[in-house]
Amino acid sequence: MSRAALNLPRLAWRYLWARPMGTALNLLLLSLGLAAIGFVVLVSEQLERGLTRDLAGIDLVVGAKGSPMQILLAGVFHLDQSTGNIPLATVAQLRAQPLVAQAVPISLGDSFRGSRIVGTTPAYLELQALTIAQGQRWTAPMQAVLGAEVARTAGLTPGDRFHGTHGLASGGEAHEHAYEVTGVLAPTGGVVDRLILTDLASVWEAHAAHGHGAHEDHEDHKGQEGQEGHEAHEAHEDREVSMVLVRYRSPLAAVMLPRWVNAQAGLQASVPALETARLLSMVGVGVDVLRGFGGVLLLAAALSVLVALLHAVRERQGDLAMLRMLGATPARVAGLIALESLMLAALATVLALGLAHALTGALGAVLAQQQSVRISGMWWSPWEALVPALALGLALLAAAWPAWRGYRLDVTELLQTPR
Template sequence: MIGLSLAYLRDRGLNTALNILLLALSVASLVILLLFSSQLENRFDKDAQGIDMVVGAKGSPLQLILSSVYHVDIPTGNVPLDTVVLLRRQLGVAEAIPLALGDSFRSFRIVGTEPAYPALLGASLADGRMFAAKMEAVIGADVAARTGAKLGQRFVGGHGMSSGDGGPKHEETPFIVVGRLAPTGTVIDRLILTRVESVWGVHGIKDPVEDHHADHHGGESEEAHAEHAGAAEVTAVLVRFGSPIAAVRLPGFINRQTNLQAAVPAVEVSRLLALVGVGLDAVRAFAVLLMLTAGLSIFVALLTALKEREGDMAMLRVIGASRAAIIGQVASEGLILASAGAALGLLLGHGVIGMAAANIEQLRALGLNAFAFHPGEALIVAAALGIGLIAALIPALRVLKTDIAETLANAR
């Protein structure tokens, strides 16, 4: 029966190809939406693990989160270095980790921070050691893979955080790679980590601690020290709470009583996903409608074909084919069409995801992966097969109700 079904489908090749393509497009649309939304949400969750609050300059809280947690936007500004000290003194604050941004190397951000930052995201060294002195750098797994940087290699950053070549080069202040991180599947894979003091030094900002020692040994005035200390700023501070009280009290206090802003990653990401979800729901509804249209097309195609083959069906009944065999033969045509459309749709869906990740930097930065499969894809395939089967059974049942003698007489 399968061979007969394939022969019938080949006999109307153009119609078969169009039905397969229509179903494949609907399956591909649903697969793309499923992979994009699920991988985006999972990546957001992984990148923000352990980060309960971000403190930065006044501006858009979402921009603050995107720039400081996910590193896909520009910062809102800088905050005084004293902010780190003040946050660490707050009751209920377990960790306050500074970030200093501004430069990049081959589109990978150079982040001034502390060893507590990679530890917060569960990163571990693949080889080498953690940065300790100024101008020492530890690179993420993606940075190492795409730049080929080895231990001991020197490189210079460029001003800017988005362009491939960066801005003006800081040739006089090269970094040296002292460690490489193992892959984590988080944002840290595409970061270059160094001390905050390294970022200050690249931009000609003096370290307040060194200035303090110079005051004692060189007699520099308190006013000059304050001026130097004021110039030393950070871009944002990542905060991990140690108690629920701080989670309730601290964000509101910072937003109302200071010139800074506090943004909670979980809240801002939920808002972002809600906004994106409206558009995804609309596209998803269109894809479902397209799948139903494909099912209707299969139904019409099989109904038309069976009308043309009524004589063949009647002859099969005469030579002893059972009702179940007739239904199975027609149903197999629908299942073959649906299976081919589902398989092609899966390939198209994953292919589009792969092409998008390869050609769009922002999507690649978010970790979009064409080789990841979602359990929901099985439901999409099952729905496609179900639609194909239903579309085939209705014409098959109609054939069984026809009068064999009358059909054969008309066929003459």
């Protein structure tokens, strides 16, 4: 009995590959189904965490009249064009509201090698809880702080200069005035890593040559630092910004402030909590389809393994009877059949996890080229434990009936049956 017990894993492995084509097909079906589940887990978790990270501190986005979803995508995730500009005086109006704790303006419209240049105030660093890893923040117009990924891909360090281009896509007309890099942000893993932050006046000055605003003398501004210097921008009533990022002072603002904003001429409120729920629901349709596809493949794989094991029990009745004569108990015979299924599940789990991470990495590479959401194939989620657990459950379920058939084999009857 001991010898038979010791040889069970080797015997199960040989039985598994006795029919290589059938085993390969079952392995493929099971691996693809598990990989689809793993891919959904990896992508959905990274998307949700990314959304939560990028929205930290932002309760409301105020922009020009248009789609609230477009305002959110453009102002927070920087994946779309803004709906237009709003008067700079809107910032002062929002800051005067007792329900507003912080209102940070941003101006969009320029880029550098596909990375967006965002005109704002130093309060943006506080709102997003950003820290500077190298150099310092900007203190005058035409100075810029780079996101970690921008600095890495462009090879820029504090003291270097670059020319922004008009428009949010690469290949636009280059601006005459160059930006000076004053600092590089610490990596966040979020959208800020792909941004270039500068002063609001930088955007106005860069656009002045293109007729988008009057050129102003910044000599007085260069001697000012901190929030007081940026308040000077708001004295120009003809100035415009793209959007305003707002942080609430109290929960009551979530009810009253969006309604107040929407009642103002030309203004549109975008509530991130509502819009991200809509966004995830739209993305969820594709996730559900992929999850359903994986479920169908897993069901097909389980049925295929079940049929294969049933055929194997029928074909190997003589071998199983010989094992019984050598001292193997009925439980060990049943265990041999279950072990064959478990080995297939283990192989499928390894292949599925590798394939899921490879597909996630490929999707992340495509999105990175489009300056979109960051997704990494090196991400490991605790929910990936569902993959081996699911494989184990399917293996045991598929092997249950064949193992029971093997357990109930009558050795005496088999030996008396002419072959």
